[in-house]
């Protein structure tokens with residue numbers, strides 16, 4: 001069965017009696033020591049294993065002295081075995097033997113070359129002392145020692161040459177030669193037993209014990225080889241020095257392919273992860289986090305990793321032990337060592353007791369998440385924050401915990417109305433408006449409501465009417481010549497077309513953007529389509545009628561004319577953007593989604609109170625279009641192109657849902673106007689043509705077009721404000737009449753201040769979005785008009801022009817005012 005490397009690491013660092021402490025024991029008991037050997041059984045762990053990370057000694061892995069392998073105990077073999085090789089016994093050998101007896105050695109003697117080797121092979125002594133005083137021709141010590149060293153396991157034996165006194169007195173080469181042939185040291189002949197006792201004590205401490213520790217190390221290596229987690233050891237420059245068998249199995253590299261290579265060049269996929277790991281390790285701090293590893297001939301894969309610095313010399317880490325938990329690996333590699341059982345089954349039996357701590361659990365589950373082969377940017381962000389937590393103060397850790405909790409919420413960009421919005425927002429009408437626009441859920445019934453099924457006029461209108469080719473009157477033609485200007489007078493077109501502006505403007509713009517060619521359809525089909533779409537807008541809505549659709553289409557066309565967009569949009573993008581704009585509010589009942597939900601309207605039931613209107617607009621668009629060949633503008637597209645077109649139209653229509661306003665805005669700003677990037681860098685570094693980024697642009701485009709009315713010339717802006725206010729008032733009236741919850745109580749036609757509603761709408765919705773949009777497509781007139789209008793609304797409010805009637809009066813004067821702003825107002829730096 002494999003074992004957990006974390007247990008091994010504990011063993012390495014968990015001894016309670018250090019080498020220093022043991023030296024002190026040895027020193028103090030120099031004399032009693034002759035009589036009583038301290039037993040190894042006195043060595044116990046100071047404390048039991050910590051149960052949670054909190055129980056763990058703070059610097060369990062970090063104290064340099066504890067990171068040394070020197071804390072390993074030699075194997076508990078008692079007594080130590082001594083082989084004495086003397087051709088003939090003499091007073092010196094006798095003294096040595098007696099000293100060894102006193103220290104409790106198990107002494108064996110030998111007097112020949114062969115006998116020695118035989119004896120050694122059978123017992124693998126801890127210490128061998130060879131008499132090097134006799135002439136070489138009688139006993140060749142050098143050769144004997146070399147032969148011993150060639151014996152398997154002899155690296156754990158200390159070999160000592162017993163030399164004449166003269167070898168130390170004279171400056172000859174005897175000692176060096178002996179050391180070269182494999183002896184660990186030389187001791188001099190003597191008949192003084194104390195001398196030999198001290199020699200043996202020193203030998204035990206400085207040679208036998210470390211060699212025995214190496215023997216224990218050997219067993220650790222065996223454990224590492226058998227262990228199921230990947231274990232890598234690198235030097236301080238992340239050059240691989242050791243990789244266990246699990247690494248070969250999971251990563252597919254043979255041992256020889258990996259050794260000597262740096263983690264970066266061979267294994268670690270993500271430089272950010274490596275940087276984070278190395279910054280902790282270099283500061284002698286343990287690191288834990290997900291790590292994505294390259295696998296030979298396969299996809300990279302992310303594992304949970306724990307890296308520990310090891311200081312074997314000096315003050316800085318000399319090695320790093322990297323243990324990679326393969327738990328959570330979804331797929332067992334085909335080369336997996338079958339007899340050992342599956343990763344999962346092994347894991348179930350090997351419990352890491354430290355995983356009980358809640359914080360650890362949280363990190364572990366995060367790590368498991370990131371062990372999946374998928375990685376979203378948010379996963380990286382959470383990982384980096386988790387790593388940052390390890391290097392900061394408890395108060396910052398607390399804050400980061402909250403940040404991580406928020407980030408783990410899937411509704412990242414959905415605004416949650418701050419509980420105290422009503423209190424913080426001085427203006428109740430703004431509070432009402434923004435709450436109604438941004439909140440998904442319908443209001444709870446606050447008053448007794450008569451719940452009955454809606455008979456709202458959301459039923460389909462007939463799509464089947466023969467469309468004759470119309471001739472465009474001159475006035476309309478002339479007006480349409482300005483159809484791509486931001487000051488285009490949509491209300492005049494409404495008048496001239498007898499409230500059918502969409503068909504006329506739509507055809508004009510479709511031709512301008514070569515839509516018939518792009519969709520490979522006849523102009524007549526497009527015309528029919530526009531007609532049917534327009535028919536399905538409610539003429540009697542004061543705001544959400546086909547004039548609004550035409551206005552949004554006109555704004556969209558104006559945006560599409562800008563170089564920034566021309567550069568990234570292909571003809572299908574342009575065509576589908578215009579189609580989406582035309583149809584984006586089709587069959588709008590003049591009431592909000594919340595209203596529909598509150599009165600159990602069939603649409604709210606159909607769409608489960610979720611994105612009710614926008615779902616309906618998109619679905620109805622396709623239902624109508626595909627339902628009649630005469631208006632099926634997609635019928636000549638191949639399946640693939642149709643799918644793209646359909647996706648584009650649906651995506652853009654759904655993007656107009658205001659509850660997702662901040663989500664779309666934030667995504668756009670994050671990609672195209674990141675705070676950290678200087679504007680010049682920004683332009684060059686953004687992968688603007690990535691399909692997902694073009695999608696963000698298209699969403700932002702239709703959103704801006706949809707609420708562009710506060711950025712139009714004042715006369716247009718005021719009329720739109722009056723219209724939307726009128727529609728809101730109508731809803732409030734009906735809610736009151738039907739005893740439904742009042743979604744926006746402040747929009748009461750008697751009491752509401754329309755200027756205040758506009759100020760709030762710009763403050764909360766329009767301002768930031770248009771600043772960002774202007775920065776992107778370079779249309780300074782948008783922001784210019786928005787600011788001028790804003791000032792005017794403030795003036796109107798101060799002057800007491802608040803009701804719809806007041807606004808109407810104002811409009812009479814505005815009709816006389818010029819539509820175009822003075823030249824200076826379109827300058828960006830104004």
Ligand SMILES: Nc1ncnc2c1ncn2[C@@H]1O[C@@H]2COP(=O)(O)O[C@H]2[C@H]1O
Pocket residue numbers: 433437585656658706707709710720721724757758761
């Ligand atoms: N000038 C405005 N004042 C207040 N609300 C507006 C204004 N223009 C647009 N809106 C709101 O913004 C919403 C955008 O999506 P809708 O067209 O569905 O409905 C729109 C209105 O509810």
